[in-house]
Amino acid sequence: MANSAEAPQGDAFGQAGIRQYFGRVWMWICITGMVCCSGMWHRSLRVVDMMEWRGTHERMAISSIASRMKISVATFPGAQSGETGWTYYVRPYKITADNWQDGFWKTVGIEFSLSPEAANANGGFWIRVKWYFAASVFAAMLVTQFLLKWRRSREAAA
Numbered sequence: 411m412a413n414s415a416e417a418p419q420g421d422a423f424g425q426a427g428i429r430q431y432f433g434r435v436w437m438w439i440c441i442t443g444m445v446c447c448s449g450m451w452h453r454s455l456r457v458v459d460m461m462e463w464r465g466t467h468e469r470m471a472i473s474s475i476a477s478r479m480k481i482s483v484a485t486f487p488g489a490q491s492g493e494t495g496w497t498y499y500v501r502p503y504k505i506t507a508d509n510w511q512d513g514f515w516k517t518v519g520i521e522f523s524l525s526p527e528a529a530n531a532n533g534g535f536w537i538r539v540k541w542y543f544a545a546s547v548f549a550a551m552l553v554t555q556f557l558l559k560w561r562r563s564r565e566a567a568a
Contacts, residue, residue, distance in 0.1 A: 437555050444548035451477050451541030454503070461498045464490060469528070475503065477541050478519075484526040484534035510538065519543030 453459070453474070460473040468485045515521045519540030526534030 433555060433559065437552060440548045440552040440555065444545050444552065447541050447545035447548060450474055450479070451545065454478065454541060456503055458501050458503050459498075460500075461496065463496050464492065464494050466490065466494060468534075474541075476506075476508070478538055479541060479544070480536060480538045482527045482534065482536035484528045484531035486528075486530060487532045519546075 454477050458473065458475045460471060460475075462469065462471040466489045467487075468483070469490070470483045471481070473480050510516050510521060520538070520543055522535065522537040524535045526532070527536045528534070
């Protein structure tokens with residue numbers, strides 16, 4: 411006689427695995443990322459945030475200004491003057507000239523270059539991303555997650 415209450419599918423010890431939690435965790439990561447990007451988008455129109463790390467031969471900077479985030483890395487042939495380590499500062503935002511060339515990538519909200527930003531650097535790169543682009547990427551991943559979950563529930567019901 412067959413048992414009418416079958417055990418749920420899983421491994422030999424009755425565990426379903428981490429896979430069942432990944433979707434929920436990913437959903438909360440996307441929600442958090444979207445909210446943080448939206449908040450930074452609003453904040454960057456009022457203040458400039460900049461975090462910079464200086465080494466003896468390299469520099470990395472992350473800044474948020476004028477509704478965009480910029481990450482730049484540069485290496486220098488000789489030792490730089492000044493202190494090494496992390497610095498962070500905030501200052502009021504002043505409208506400045508926009509050196510981002512008009513075009514498709516500016517409209518989308520992402521631009522990068524494999525050449526260093528600093529004039530005396532011998533290597534490096536930079537990437538500039540508009541905050542609304544980053545928030546849209548998180549929102550698109552969230553919508554995709556909801557659509558996949560909806561599709562699975564419809565297939566399970568059929």
